[in-house]
């Protein structure tokens with residue numbers, strides 16, 4: 203695939219000030235979020251009756267889906283076979299449940315004994331009858347708009363854990379909460395982070411041996427990463443492991459003290475941004491319990507700030523344990539082993555992407571060998587011995603420009619120019635990663651791993667001291683890096699064909715691709731493989747598709763409302779097999795770039811959509827945006843003012859409100875917003891914080907009046923520009939467009 207520079211990625215390089223916290227403008231949606239009094243589950247006297255023994259033997263109960271990844275090994279492979287190539291034609295929608303809140307949905311539901319536990323945006327938890335979608339209870343932890351503004355990537359949540367009658371949820375503002383699985387009542391609630399810092403939680407907790415473990419995110423904004431394990435019954439802290447040293451290199455009184463002193467401290471200098479901002483290394487997604495080796499595998503994120511010459515200026519060390527896979531003892535949190543995928547990370551190459559445990563024929567004489575597999579952002583597919591941490595193989599699963607391979611010591615062979623902050627060096631993968639959080643699956647039958655991949659490059663440029671932006675995004679690169687477009691360019695067509703992705707079937711033993719289905723856009727959904735020889739994946743174009751697991755042949759599809767990114771899962775109740783996918787609109791890249799995927803509709807509700815054989819239900823029509831797509835002000839200022847506004851918009855606004863001020867529909871499209879009509883209404887929101895309760899906080903401490911005026915001039919210009927380009931009604935990438943590829 204030919205790839206042009208992705209100017210939208212300037213959004214990511216840009217120092218983005220806000221976390222896209224704004225809620226729907228639909229006040230009904232907000233009111234509906236107030237949880238009704240919990241109702242007991244009459245039919246389920248032992249709700250969430252999941253024990254350690256039952257989890258370890260999950261293979262014997264394929265009708266359940268008891269953890270985020272389907273089992274402790276997180277293969278996301280099911281041995282259920284009632285839905286297969288012969289019956290696919292009868293697969294239709296069995297039920298649809300509308301969540302209480304708009305915004306992105308990323309969760310994989312858990313299903314135990316006929317009850318589905320699933321989380322949606324704003325960390326709301328839902329218990330549903332898995333046969334019918336009937337609501338049993340909901341729990342809303344009431345995340346505030348101000349706390350929501352701390353996030354980088356929408357108020358999403360990827361799932362819950364269940365264990366011995368409790369449901370555990372990581373709340374966006376840093377809480378970990380235990381709910382009574384029968385009623386949704388809070389049994390205990392712990393604040394797991396310093397809430398004065400920009401920590402957030404979007405990942406799913408995991409439960410094992412009477413412990414529940416959670417990490418956190420925030421490395422784009424300046425935090426120090428760690429995970430914490432708590433007692434499932436009492437909520438008491440069991441152990442904590444920090445992934446990077448304490449800034450003063452002193453002990454924390456944590457499980458990580460010894461190994462940080464032995465291995466990590468000397469890989470960091472004594473000055474620089476890491477000593478004030480925490481260094482990053484957040485564990486925001488993959489945490490996998492390895493029951494065979496009784497250890498927990500942590501996927502560790504990028505450095506904070508990204509730019510290592512600012513993060514750690516007087517050192518040249520590897521900055522352990524950034525961008526590493528690290529194993530700790532399940533009981534104590536004591537270090538076992540680590541493998542660092544990207545020493546001294548500088549490209550946001552997190553290694554927190556999903557991990558899968560499996561036995562592959564990689565032992566002596568092709569004997570089974572227990573391995574952990576990961577396809578992190580940096581584009582290498584890693585196969586590592588789960589017991590020892592020995593690197594078995596690292597093969598590029600995507601085109602890359604930053605490295606040419608991995609040497610005999612397991613270190614990437616870097617292309618020197620990729621580290622030189624050179625304006626001409628297009629780095630691939632970019633910070634969205636060759637693979638992100640979207641779960642991959644592994645089929646024992648085919649021996650293949652099914653990976654949703656992205657292609658999206660970036661130029662990483664030196665920070666410009668003349669052009670610093672006061673913001674709480676903190677990555678240390680120039681804000682207009684890779685931004686070739688100037689006024690008047692900046693329409694939807696400029697956003698297209700600059701990236702892509704694929705569904706990749708990867709052979710982890712041979713270290714090579716078996717087949718790939720290319721897509722015109724990145725960030726498609728996670729995968730589910732089933733023993734009947736199928737792989738299911740949802741696409742941003744708004745459909746769920748089944749592929750032949752051996753060949754990649756597209757064999758079935760069904761439309762969805764919204765642009766899904768979550769992974770499908772499957773379960774069986776009363777002899778009937780179901781497949782569930784969450785669909786909504788929002789999350790990460792959709793907010794800045796989403797108009798390419800989908801029409802600029804009003805905020806779409808998150809939905810739980812469940813398929814079954816013979817299902818006859820239909821989906822609701824997409825929400826319509828009733829706002830007139832006309833400029834609300836005459837053009838303001840000259841090219842110079844509008845160009846200044848463009849740069850400021852890129853630095854401060856576009857991650858939430860869309861590149862070129864073209865909203866994906868998750869948050870209001872400012873081009874058509876009434877607040878652009880007058881200086882007074884614009885200032886009321888941007889400078890006085892009139893919409894703070896909805897999460898749109900004042901920018902008065904970051905932007906002066908001249909700057910907010912310039913942004914308004916740019917936004918109004920873009921409204922007129924859209925009319926001139928005949929793009930006021932945004933075209934959408936439809937399911938048919940996706941199928942054509």
Ligand code: CA
Pocket residue numbers: 421422503504550552
């Ligand atoms: Ca990151």
